[in-house]
Amino acid sequence: MPGTNLTREEAQERARLLAVDSYEIELDLSSAQGGGTAAPGGPDDGEGIFRSVTTIRFTAREAGDTFADLIAPAVREVTLNGTSLDPAEVFADSRIALRGLAAGPQELRVVADCAYTNTGEGLHRFVDPVDGQAYLYTQFEVPDARRVFANFEQPDLKATFQFTVRAPEGWTVISNSPTPRPEGTLWRFAPTPRISTYITALIAGPYHAVHSTWEDKRGLSEAQSAGGGGGRRAGRSVPLGIYCRPSLAEYLDAEALFEVTRQGFDWFQDKFDYPYPFEKYDQLFVPEFNAGAMENAGAVTIRDQYVFRSKVTDAAYEGRAETLLHELAHMWFGDLVTMEWWNDLWLNESFATYTSIACQAHAPGSRWPHAWTSFANQMKTWAYRQDQLPSTHPIMAPIRDLDDVLVNFDGITYAKGASVLKQLVAYVGMDEFFQGVRAYFKRHEWGNTRLADLLGALEETSGRDLKTWSKAWLETAGINVLRPELTTDADGTLTALAIRQEAPALPAGATGEPTLRPHRLGVGFYDLRDGKLVRTDSVELDVDGELTEVPLPKARKRPDVLLLNDGDHTYAKVRLDADSLAVVTRHLGDFADPLPRALCWASAWDMTRDGELATRDYLDLVLTGVGKESDIGLVQSLQRQVKLALDLYAAPDWRDAGLTRWAEATLEQLRAARPGSDHQLAWARAFSAAARTDAQLDLLAALLEGGEYLEGLTVDTELRWAFLQRLAATGRADEAQISAELARDATSAGERHAAAARAARPTPEAKAEAWSAVVESDALPNAVQEAVISGFVQTDQRALLAPYTERYFAAVKGAWEERSHEMASQIVVGLYPALHVEQRTLEATDAWLASAQPSAALRRLVTESRAGVERALRAQAADEAAGAPR
Incomplete structure (x- = not known):
């Protein structure tokens, strides 16, 4: 849409000219229950439209021209300082021109017809097929608050926001401020603190709710209580709410969600020493959500697939908990203190990612003390992949405009940034790191910051000069490779050890130069003892430059496995020497601790992606070790990676043999798994994705229909759909069977699964139908379009595609x-x-x-x-x- 972009220069000029004080926003959603869902661009006939009235009070520091932002099918009124302006003259290309402002206070009032969406942007409207009720929620990051109310859409123009909402009778309305008692069908919310437009929120509908509280038993340090941050001591109670659609209420494990939330509140307040900044904390599981979750101040929206309808493994609960903690961390880092412009997006996302994993790993009573293992095998793998693309960029990325930032929510911004923060913590010390964070929050509360503001606070508390570190890690692109160089004497005694650092050329098309970086890392010495690989020595050191000598802990024979980056403190691709690799190939599953296993698995996968390890050899490695792998998250990662490698990285003339071997292995592991275990469920899903022979597909069909039974395996709703989709993709399930399954599961999730299964059928007609629905029409909601695409692309249908x-x-x-x-x-x-x-x-x-x-x-x-x-x-x-x- 022309005019929806905003350049950094435009934002800087507007921020120089304006200071924004407050918004009063009135929305009439009373027709939402009956109106149709709007197409992405908004309809012309009034269906799917809601009335939006916005009053903005702001100050012009000097005389000049500027503009407000709004995406709306129609603008009815524009009034500036009491003077009515012609919308036809001042509203164009999603901007309202504000010309000839005099210096001083200003008031802008805009009345518009805004559109509900079915894309997960702006104000999304969803009708639940179970109860026929409509459910609304907003998603505003990066620039979509302007789809709901007129505003100045940039993070550094903070203001207070006061919402007044008219909603259908029987609905609940939730926003950033505490939910008021309605006046009939009118909900008047109190003003928020000063926040950015993109973290305002509105959720409305007949949602199911569960309420609780977090009790602050610790309080703040005496200095913080006396010096700022609200001055709250122990005894504060924060209201907590969890919401979902009534059709999901039976699956809502509210107490487990509250437990993770309270754990986060306890740990973050201990580390941040700053009170929770808002008056309540609601978590709302909403339908057809594009992301994992969104950090709206005090009203976090979360994809409702996290309300698990069927049995999932503990890795899924761990992933959900990380998401909950990530968003809670944002209440301080992102909402209380916000980046000035989107080039510092990493300040928000990397910090929230790092602290969420650290909370899981270190908080007392956490169910996931090995959270860094999952991080090493999943998040960092994402970062390594992203950092080797032509689009690789520094963590502190140059963001010229909104188009840039919309594609920058990537593995570098989240996972590499969090990895680098982990490296920084190892470099300066955890206590010193969080002391700096505390100073940062106190100094910049309710304001906007740049990178230098955080680094300055960390330099003060750590005593280290971080400018060189920042330039190497935050302002350059690419990834380093670390390799060990060992020397032994005639009897095998290790006489010298060094680490060689490489800076490979950046991918073609990427900007920047290869960079050697400083690393703080551990070197682990592992030996086989009673069939287990155990750490027998370790060294921690700073690595810098091309070659770094490693001080040997003592005279000893070379270890069976020498592991660089033991403890996973730094961010780099790590390679094993030939002897270590040979031992790992035979004994990867025999590491006594999960983290070194994860690091070796990740190294093997990276070598496969780089063509240093053949896909067939990677398959051998996985089949040798995966049966011994106790960490269910690692098992599921390996399952995904093997399937991807066989589908894309295997030599075409060997691919079928490899896929056949993998399918046989998944069935073997399924039959061997302990009944009712997470491993059994994971292998059932892996088998359903891999089954290819008539006998395997017959078994899949029999498990679905109840003709076969595996002790402990419950073929519940989600597993039924997984089986059926594979049968549909292989031509073993037709439209009648898909429709029958949808009748069993007549929910929105069932509709998505059925759409994927229909698109997966191996016929030209099915592919043409799916393509037409996605590409030639724009009627599909976001979640259904995503499902159709996933079904359309089947790896064993290359000729058809x-x-x-x-x-x-x-x-x-x-x-x-x-x-x-x-x-x-x-x-x-x-x-x-x-x-x-x-x-x-x-x-x-x-x-x-x-x-x-x-x-x-x-x-x-x-x-x-x-x-x-x-x-x-x-x-x-x-x-x-x-x-x-x-």
């Missing part, structure tokens, strides 16, 4: 320009012909890039997908070479 490569390149630019960001991104990434690992896919992509003149954001997404094909071609060549006669 081949004609869609040309159609993709013919349609992708139009989809990007005509759809909202979320909907277009699903199409651009999800339908890219990534399965066609061929030179002609690269050539088709290059031809399109040369001729289509895509925007920078669209170019980035397509180029990232292209890089995946290029990497897969290299990995396939390595796998083919490994299988060649020698």
